[in-house]
Amino acid sequence: MSDFAIEAHQLVKKFPARLGTGDKPTESTPTQPKKRSLWPFRKKEPKALFTAVNGVDLQIERGEIFGLLGPNGAGKSTTIRMLCTLLEPTSGTARVNGFDVVEQANEVRRSLGTLLAGERSIYWKLTGRENLEYFAALYHIPQAIAKKRVDELIERMELKDRANELVEKYSTGMRQRVAIAKALLARPPILLLDEPTLGLDPQAARNLRELIAQLKQEGHTILLTTHYMEEADQLSDRIGIIDTGKVIALDTPEGLKRRIDQKEVIRLEVTGWQEYIGEKLRGLAEVSSLVARKQDEADLWEVNLQSNNSRAVLPKLVESISQNGTRLVNMNIVKPSLEDVFIHLTGKALRD
């Protein structure tokens, strides 16, 4: 048995460009295709390949929560899909619970409980209980054990009162709880949770995070992908930051934040933001990175800057912003978060 719960070595996944992979990198790497049509009358245009995952190395210890943090399209879901055997790597190797994801796919599936992003992984025309009984059979759990396990999980997920109602009548949070119960049915040593709190209301997301922390206490190894930095920060023992298919940083949350400890993060709220102001501020010697994001409110922008010397840069900021109808509404100097680490590493925001 391998020392690691999950190991990946130089994992690469390429897709033909015309495929909507659902997880395309924003800056894909087009490469030449290996094959050309041999049919002489039909000249095929050479297809570009998108590299969704580009040489990912991972070593996840047993019993830890490992967060894979990155923006949409960074390669998180493709990595998860390779680890849970839905996708075959183009090159590289991966082992889950000591089993090779290509050669021993069935053993890998037996070792895993997987929650994929999106809530339609269960049958809406079945009840919560029927769903769990069905998946218990698919995971080869003996009948007597399955019955007890289903009851136990229904109780644990607080679904007891509505376990015999059709899932189509459930709230999003309840459906997600059924999907998680499904992943836990066979009591697998390793859990892959792909964006588990996506689409949940704040209370449901908080409850789910508590559950994930409990599962770690029970000994599950958890690989969690998310683009919510607070979630990764709060739950993960270690975090891998992934962007354009590569792990660009890997450390504990504290270790990652220490990387920009010397820097100060200035958070501004501005109305009437113009891109040329951003260019001007980026040109200041004291500013190392700047990201501006439009907020939900009309014409309100959040601008994040990193600086080595906020005292020196503040007057210049105020002067540069307060012109041509642009107004500074709010300003804070804050402790660096994981998102600031991400901005520091990539020059862009997590939710871009």
Next chain:
Amino acid sequence: METTLSPQSLGKPGFRSDLRAFWAIARREWTIFKRYPSWIIALLIWPLIFPMMYILTARALSGIDGSGLSVFTQTTGANNFIGYIVVGTTVWMWQNIVLWDVGFALRNEQMRGTLESNWLSPTWRFSYLLGHTGPQIITMTMFILITAIEFGLFFGVRLNGSPWLALLVMLASIPAIYGLGFAFASIVITAKEAHTFVFLVRGLVMIFCGITFPVSLLPGWMQTIAQWLPQTYMIHGMRAAAFANASLAELWPDLQALLLFGAFWLTLGYLLFRWMERRARRTGSIGQY
């Protein structure tokens, strides 16, 4: 890092586990089927509507006094033209429903979003198609029984042969009909769309297999094509068993052809499924809508 959890899951692999998974898939499909109540109406009305189109055309062509029917009897050797038509149209509807139902089984799962969560389990993946077939055979048996009852009640159609031999021909038809459905299921999941193929196959059955006329009426080249379609033997065999009082020996050529076609289509269906499964792992097409 200390862990308290066993590195093994609760799952116990083995033949019995696979069998239970197959049963769970069949039961799931049946439960979902029952929760769309419109199936009862479809099951009662469809067996009548489609054959009626041909029966009424035959009545119109046979003249007001029905004198033209003697020509039909002379050509086909069948005394009961309604029974003759009903057998042909029922086989056509059977194949048509299987193509839409079994053929689109995986695609429907994919559209529902549940295919990947099934695919993540260690169950033998061909079970997802086999399990879907169980309830389908039950509903088709009900469909055929309702056809027999309705035409018996409303049109006075009576069997003139052994119902057991008719059942035997039906059983021998299952591998070919469902093998074709399995092959379709893999094509549909790969191409995402296969309506054209369904229209083509059912068109071929309609024209070449003699659903309302004897194949001997067709030109030679069309008869040659008809020989390569299992539905030709299903229709011929079922008519002979149900209305011509044929013996097992007389039915044997049809049964033999059906079993051979069944072996071919089941093998092809399974091979295409394996091909689709491997391709899906390479391209990720299982998760794409």
